[in-house]
Amino acid sequence: MAVSDGAAFRRVLDGLGLAIVGGDVPPGSDDTVDRIVERTGASRSVVREATRVLVSLGMLTAGRRVGLRVRPRDEWDLLDPQVIRWRLESPDREAQLADLLGLRLVVELEAAARAAAHSTPRETAELRATAQALAGATAARDRDGFFEADRRFHGTVLRLAGNAMLARLAGVVDEALRERVPDDHLRWSVASSGVELHSAVADAIAAGDSDGAARLMRRIVDPGASTRAPQGRAHRVAMVESPPGMGGSSASVSAPIDE
Known part of the structure; x- marks a missing residue:
């Protein structure tokens, strides 16, 4: 893939991923490669490759009759770093x-x-x-x-x-x-x-x-x-729940640690 195509691929993939993760395109929504090409101005090959990635991540299904369809979040690969990054950039x-x-x-x-x-x-x-x-x-x-x-x-x-x-x-x-x-x-x-x-x-x-x-x-x-x-x-x-963030603890390593 050429450098320009690589940049277009990243732009299309991130745009689609963020739209799905952010809820702009909710589960069950239908789309097609042609419509995405029209919206993004990217080539069909770039759009097809981006949608293949999203299919592999469990975020889209693809079929000849139904085209592309957004899948529910519990079917996404939530451990994939790309999905994590999109979620971090979303609501x-x-x-x-x-x-x-x-x-x-x-x-x-x-x-x-x-x-x-x-x-x-x-x-x-x-x-x-x-x-x-x-x-x-x-x-x-x-x-x-x-x-x-x-x-x-x-x-x-x-x-x-x-x-x-x-x-x-x-x-x-x-x-x-x-x-x-x-x-x-x-x-x-x-x-x-x-x-x-x-x-x-x-x-x-x-x-x-x-x-x-x-x-x-x-x-x-x-x-x-x-x-x-x-x-x-x-x-x-x-334990699996705790407030996110860096926190402010500055206790030294030698301080007692409760167990």
């Missing part, structure tokens, strides 16, 4: 943030605990190096470097859990991390506090401390958790 943003936080509270805490049980010294050295890279990017206020180091850290924890299905969720976690890349003085200050927690998670995993790794990861994923009522591990795994 559904707050619900998507809450969904991401709930998923991370279930998945990343367990991944940290499993990583502590399974990781080798070489793997934990890699994790510690990534935590150091995150610290360096934070000190330099390098947004791109921060995101890259943050996504590598969390992706590495998922991989070290020793479960291929957990590792496949790295793309979902990436979208949550993209949302919290600092962009002002206050958020950089909060990020600086979180850097110590990343190093502490790496240390707990290296020490084989599953409970400690999970507790510390919870403070990264949900910064306000340490100020709420004590949570046992069984409750922590079951």
